[in-house]
Amino acid sequence: MSAIAVVRNARDLLDEAGLRGAFLVRDLDTGAEIGLDAELSYPVASLVKVPLAVAVLERIARGELDPATPVDVPPGRVTTPGPTGLSRFRHPARIAVDDLLYLSTCISDNVAADALFDLVPPAAVAAELRRLRVDGIAVRHRAGDLADTPAERLGPDEVHLAHSLAIGAATPGQGHPVTQLDVTRANTGSARAFVDLLHALWRPSTIHEATAARVRALLGDNLHRQRLAPDFTSDASRWSSKTGTLLHLRHEVGVVEHADGQSYAVAALTASRVPAAAQPASEATMAQVARSLHDHLRTGTLPWWG
Numbered sequence: 490m491s492a493i494a495v496v497r498n499a500r501d502l503l504d505e506a507g508l509r510g511a512f513l514v515r516d517l518d519t520g521a522e523i524g525l526d527a528e529l530s531y532p533v534a535s536l537v538k539v540p541l542a543v544a545v546l547e548r549i550a551r552g553e554l555d556p557a558t559p560v561d562v563p564p565g566r567v568t569t570p571g572p573t574g575l576s577r578f579r580h581p582a583r584i585a586v587d588d589l590l591y592l593s594t595c596i597s598d599n600v601a602a603d604a605l606f607d608l609v610p611p612a613a614v615a616a617e618l619r620r621l622r623v624d625g626i627a628v629r630h631r632a633g634d635l636a637d638t639p640a641e642r643l644g645p646d647e648v649h650l651a652h653s654l655a656i657g658a659a660t661p662g663q664g665h666p667v668t669q670l671d672v673t674r675a676n677t678g679s680a681r682a683f684v685d686l687l688h689a690l691w692r693p694s695t696i697h698e699a700t701a702a703r704v705r706a707l708l709g710d711n712l713h714r715q716r717l718a719p720d721f722t723s724d725a726s727r728w729s730s731k732t733g734t735l736l737h738l739r740h741e742v743g744v745v746e747h748a749d750g751q752s753y754a755v756a757a758l759t760a761s762r763v764p765a766a767a768q769p770a771s772e773a774t775m776a777q778v779a780r781s782l783h784d785h786l787r788t789g790t791l792p793w794w795g
Contacts, residue, residue, distance in 0.1 A: 495785045496525050499778045503759070506774035510759035513680040514782040517691050517744070517752045523786045524680060524756075530625070530663070531758040532675035534733035535597045536740055537614075539686065540626055542594050542704050543696065544609045544617035545586065550697035556587035560604050574598030593632075594707040594731065602632035611676075618686075621695045625682025627675075634669060669735060680756035683742040687754040691744055705729060708743060715769075717757060720776040721745045721783075730755075737761040739772060745783065753786065755779050 490498070503510050511531065513524035548554040562575055562582045573596050575582065584592070584601070586608070592601035609617075614628040663672040693701040708729035714722070716739065721728040730743025742756040757779045761771055 490785070492523060492785060495523070495781060499525060499781060502774055502778050502781075506771050507762040508759045508771055508774060509762075510757060510775070510778070511680040512758075512779060512782055513684045513754075513756045514779065514786050515684050515688065515754045516786060517688055517754055521786060522684070523782050527680040527684075527756075529758075530627075530672050530677045530679050530682075531740070531760070532670050532672060532735065532738060533626070533678045533683075533740060533758070534669075534676075534735035534738055535599075535602075535632070536678065536683065536731055536733035536742060537626075537628055537632065537676040538593050538597065538602050539683075539704070539708070539731050539742070540614055540618055540623075540628060541602060541605055541609070541632075542590055542707060543621070543686070543690070543700060544614040545590060545605050546700040546703050547617055547621075547697060548609060549586075550699050554586060554608065556585065556590075558586050559583045560586060560589060560608075562600060562604050575600035575604075590703070590707060591710070594704075595710045596712050597732065599632040606631045621689065623682070623686050623689060626678040626686065629674065629676055630669075670738075678758075680742075680758050683756040683758075684754045687742060687744050687756075691752060691754070705744075711743075716772045717741045717743060717755065717776045717779055719773075720780040721755070725749075737764070739768070739775065741775070741779075751787065753783055755783060 499512065511526040511529045513522060513527040515522040545554065549556050560583070562584055564578050564580055574592060575598055589601045589604050592598040593605055611628045611630055618626055618628070669675050689696050690701045690704050708731055709727065711730050711732070713732040716732055717730060718728050721743070725748040727746045728743055730741050733740035737760050739761065740758045744752055744754050746752045757775050759775055761768060763771065
């Protein structure tokens with residue numbers, strides 16, 4: 490199948506699943522890539538925890554932070570607790586910076602992330618990305634803000650209303666009355682920007698090697714593996730990634746390392762037209778599309794941007 494046909498088929502699959510999306514797959518050694526709408530920015534939800542980890546670890550590498558420094562985390566920092574992590578804690582906790590990195594990145598703990606944002610605020614994370622020459626990712630707010638959307642103000646039987654608002658209230662310029670979905674106010678990034686960041690982590694030049702190695706290990710220990718992991722994990726490959734989810738948005742970015750030495754960065758950013766919180770079929774389609782782009786690139790065909 491030609492590259493044009495692969496991209497066309499990917500668009501058809503997404504449309505049939507009620508999705509729109511931006512995807513990019515890049516060979517980390519040759520630079521060859523294939524994707525669709527890779528320059529389009531999306532609100533990135535918990536994907537922001539990857540640049541946050543980079544910024545914290547760069548400060549550690551420069552001797553500005555001690556990874557063993559204990560941080561006191563009071564209970565109740567998130568009014569609507571997630572299913573795991575520090576938001577479920579009922580008593581004060583004292584946790585080292587390095588362990589907060591694990592909680593923030595591997596289980597996507599918003600309270601742990603905000604404890605790190607207390608040390609390295611969003612503006613400082615954005616400045617670190619500029620210093621590292623990683624463009625296209627905007628870091629504007631803390632992770633706890635992701636738990637302050639219309640969904641948190643509705644009962645379980647009414648969550649579909651929040652998803653309907655998320656889907657239907659966007660402007661043609663990607664503005665939105667929900668702050669976390671407005672590309673001028675939210676943390677945002679494109680598929681290309683996140684592939685660039687992954688490339689910098691797996692083939693470090695400007696990033697400290699210690700930073701890159703630690704982030705690679707954290708992404709390899711990610712516990713959220715229901716989205717792209719089923720299509721990229723095998724006995725002959727390793728999948729390291731971070732997911733991001735907010736209302737109708739479902740994202741994942743990661744790197745697949747094959748036993749033959751080839752490695753590919755993958756970014757999948759999607760928005761659903763279906764007003765439902767649980768959408769396993771959509772996640773399966775995301776994986777199918779990402780895998781089809783990867784498989785086409787791995788055969789050695791010329792790159793294509795759709």
